[in-house]
Amino acid sequence: MDQNLNIAEIRKDYTLLELSIEKLAKNPIEQFQIWFQQAIAAQVNEPNAMTLATVNNAGMPNARIVLLKGIENNSFIYFTNYNSQKGRELAENPNAALVFFWPELQRQVRIEGQVKKISNEASIAYFNSRPIESQIGAIVSPQSQKIADRTVLENAFTNIKNNLNNTPLEKPEHWGGYALSPQKIEFWQGRASRLHDRFCFELHAENWELTRLAP
Numbered sequence: 718m719d720q721n722l723n724i725a726e727i728r729k730d731y732t733l734l735e736l737s738i739e740k741l742a743k744n745p746i747e748q749f750q751i752w753f754q755q756a757i758a759a760q761v762n763e764p765n766a767m768t769l770a771t772v773n774n775a776g777m778p779n780a781r782i783v784l785l786k787g788i789e790n791n792s793f794i795y796f797t798n799y800n801s802q803k804g805r806e807l808a809e810n811p812n813a814a815l816v817f818f819w820p821e822l823q824r825q826v827r828i829e830g831q832v833k834k835i836s837n838e839a840s841i842a843y844f845n846s847r848p849i850e851s852q853i854g855a856i857v858s859p860q861s862q863k864i865a866d867r868t869v870l871e872n873a874f875t876n877i878k879n880n881l882n883n884t885p886l887e888k889p890e891h892w893g894g895y896a897l898s899p900q901k902i903e904f905w906q907g908r909a910s911r912l913h914d915r916f917c918f919e920l921h922a923e924n925w926e927l928t929r930l931a932p
């Protein structure tokens with residue numbers, strides 16, 4: 718069987734919803750929040766999972782999924798290891814992009830902007846709110862580095878877990894949040910015959926300008 722032929726035959730027509738300029742909020746953050754609530758109501762699987770794209774100083778892009786953990790001061794917050802590949806790339810180049818795909822609603826949201834580390838206090842507050850296992854995971858994982866095998870992680874995990882003695886764990890220096898401040902936010906609603914609705918908000922002199930884009 719020709720596997721490529723099967724892939725090419727996967728096809729979906731998008732007829733569920735539509736998006737018009739009249740239906741959009743004037744502010745894209747507000748519009749994002751409306752769509753996010755609708756994604757939750759529609760029981761989208763992992764609605765806060767987003768692709769984060771970064772670019773290193775050689776111009777090479779890289780993308781991976783991270784979880785949105787909040788929107789603060791109009792910025793999109795996520796947490797990670799500051800020494801990871803993404804952390805190193807963001808230190809070299811703060812420009813980044815986020816993409817959400819909510820298939821159950823036939824929607825995509827694309828966000829471009831610049832990333833900054835959030836305050837250490839805010840990272841500590843979030844770290845302390847995480848389940849203990851996730852805290853230990855963040856402590857023991859030298860994210861994105863080469864490791865010999867799984868036991869390296871498991872031994873380090875068990876070692877901390879067995880020596881807790883009810884003492885709270887401290888957030889490691891190398892772990893914390895980033896806030897992406899958007900310059901551009903695009904809302905995409907799938908439509909029939911590939912004539913999708915696309916609306917793009919761009920920030921110019923503190924005003925959001927809205928345009929329709931061809932699909």
Ligand SMILES: Cc1cc2nc3c(=O)[nH]c(=O)nc-3n(C[C@H](O)[C@H](O)[C@H](O)COP(=O)(O)O)c2cc1C
Pocket residue numbers: 763766779780781782783784785795796797798801802803804860861
């Ligand atoms: C659903 C999902 C959620 C994830 N959430 C996070 C996250 O919030 N933070 C994080 O550092 N990595 C998260 N990851 C793992 C990243 O995709 C990635 O493997 C890791 O951060 C290392 O990326 P890097 O080497 O480019 O730095 C998630 C992966 C998936 C599939």
